Amino acid sequence: MKLDPAAQQRLLQLADLERRIAAGGDAPQQTEEDKELAKLTERRNRAQRSAASAKLAVTDMEAEILRIQEDERRLRARERDDKRQLTAETDKEKRRDLEHDRYAAKSRIADLMGELMECHNEVHALRGNYDRQVQDLQELEKKVAEAEAAAGAAPAPEDPSARVDELREGLDAEVLAAYDSRRAENNVGVARFNGRSCSGCYMVLPAADRSRIAAAPADELPECPNCGTYLVRGVA
Known part of the structure; x- marks a missing residue:
């Protein structure tokens, strides 16, 4: 030829x-701007999942605090009721039962106070972690928006x-x-x-x-x- x-x-x-x-x-190859956008988007998605997990941990701990506080209220009401009945009860057997129940309630209240203190300390740490996760996510959202603008302005490969x-x-x-x-x-x-x-x-x-x-x-x-x-x- x-x-x-x-x-x-x-x-x-x-x-x-x-x-x-x-x-x-x-x-067709990705532009450098597209590659950077893909990388930042993946980081943003991971940050979203991390923030959601951190928020769930805070919500669960707050629910646990509410449960403990509700148990405490019920036990304190029970302890007061036992004390009230003891002022009027003369039967030794019933008084012994009331004293035993009152002691058990007070003992459980003391345990709950210890649990509540631990939960408050933990929820404080969890809220701090969640705040950091949200801050990281907001920074990544800003970077993704900037990367999207750069990718949109870049010439196509x-x-x-x-x-x-x-x-x-x-x-x-x-x-x-x-x-x-x-x-x-x-x-x-x-x-x-x-x-x-x-x-x-x-x-x-x-x-x-x-x-x-x-x-x-x-x-x-x-x-x-x-x-x-x-x-x-x-x-x-």
Whole structure:
């Protein structure tokens, strides 16, 4: 196939690009701004989950404090009622039962006071942790908003399919037809010849074939004797 050296290089670029696309290795790339946005969004999402967990811990501890306080109120009412009954009760057996119940109530109240103090200390620490989580989340929300603005303003990455169209527009229809036909046969079409081997099939060619390819006119695309790929020379 006859083709000037500049067009040969263009055709080689087209073949290399279409192979990468077919292999899934030349999909549109993310911009640096998009990558930064994705990273910050993931950090923001983790911070949201952490803040939600911290808030739940505070809510659970506050509920536990309310439960203890309610138990304390009931026990104090019971202790007062036992004391009231003792002032009027004369039966020794009933007085003993009332005294025992009053003692049990007072003992349990003392235990609850200790539990309540521990819970107040813990809820204080949990609220401090929640406040820090919220502050971190707010800072990340601000950074995400800034990253979204930067990503929106950044130029879109080059679409490889657009580059394919551009390369094809610069080549003759007959050249493209020959290339497409050969590519349909061996999935390569055009490849680089490095002086020893074909970059389409990666076979080291015999010396006679290497000499024949090297001696072909500069405006001719010789073929690989092994796979039939058109070979472009003089491209690093």
